[in-house]
Amino acid sequence: MKRTLYLFRSGRLRRKENTLAVETEEQRRYFPVENVRDIFVFGEVDLNKEVLEFLCDNEILVHFFSYYGHYVGSFYPREHYNSGYMVLKQAEHYMDPAKRLNLARRFVEGALENILQVLRYYHHRGKDLSEYVAAIERFLKSALPSCQTIEELMAMEGNARSYYYESFNIILEDSPFRIEGRSKKPPTDPLNALISFGNTLVYVKVLSEIYKTHLDPRIGYLHATNFRRFTLNLDVAEVFKPILADRVLFTLVGRRMLSPGDFDRCGSAVFLSERGRRTLVEEFERKLQSTFHHRRLKRNVSYQTLLRLELYKLEKHLIGEEEYTPFVSRW
């Protein structure tokens, strides 16, 4: 299976002898181009058009992150799965308010179901989360079906999430970190910094997978399509954030793999240090590579593959073959 290359060092990324090489002052390192799915660039990396052409030929995406770990943008090579048909279908489902609401509701449903699954997991491991489980269940059973507009749906999802984030203090009760509500742009405590960075990774991973399908990342359903950004990846990421980003966060903090020293403070803002980012990325990749038995396919699949499968389900929904149901974790 192809892998993701995370570059933290600074140097030059180049095409060298028909493969990818990174040159730093001390050394040159080769990365097998046939095995690279995408590249996440965190260091100060130079590159030229020659390497972009080469990446385009090999259908490799490059995602850039700022010094503070914020998403900067992607090199999205020329689309190789061009499908006007799929774009029309996507637009059709966006333009029809009923169809759009239906899809948006599905994404929120997936997000809440998976949040519930995470809460239940820790509840069964001796953390008293019954209050939160009951609250999220209420959101799912009564608030979700009563939402009649996208705005209501967004507001409801936001409320459910802020409720959910409070539970982090119970799940991580004996760790040195506490969360006082969700803060972003910038995050004001280490847990918020972790949530933000983890979510960013999920967004970008989903974007990479969208490139490998016929879908157009510009048309989202829960997140309004606008002139500025990709939105479909944000929609699909909602479903996976609890089981990928949050579960990895609990592992890292719970096992003491991150300490207060792994965060940099900049005024009231808190960011992950490079070492902290490396640790998170490593655990995140381990999670994505881990496999489980897929009941419907009757074979083992990794979470990485699961992201792609979710997009295929969405394609099927859009072309009217099968109603989309979000992935819900069972453990």
Next chain:
Amino acid sequence: MYVILVYDVNVARVAKVLKIARKYLHWVQNSVLEGELTEATFRKLKHELGQVIDVKEDSVLFYVLGNQRYTTRELLGVKKGGEEWIW
């Protein structure tokens, strides 16, 4: 599948073999590369190498492992290269 490639070829073709192998596998040390491949990329690799080596003189060995579950790898001395995705 996990593949370990070991080559012993005439010095005239060493660079060519290395250049091709680096497109698919991680360099470990002189004349040794390894990495995860799919059936298709493994075939492509063998085909490409077949084009440059002299079958009467050169030797390229592939150790093919179904997976790495029951393998361990021990190192004595200097670590020269290997598989790294976070760098």
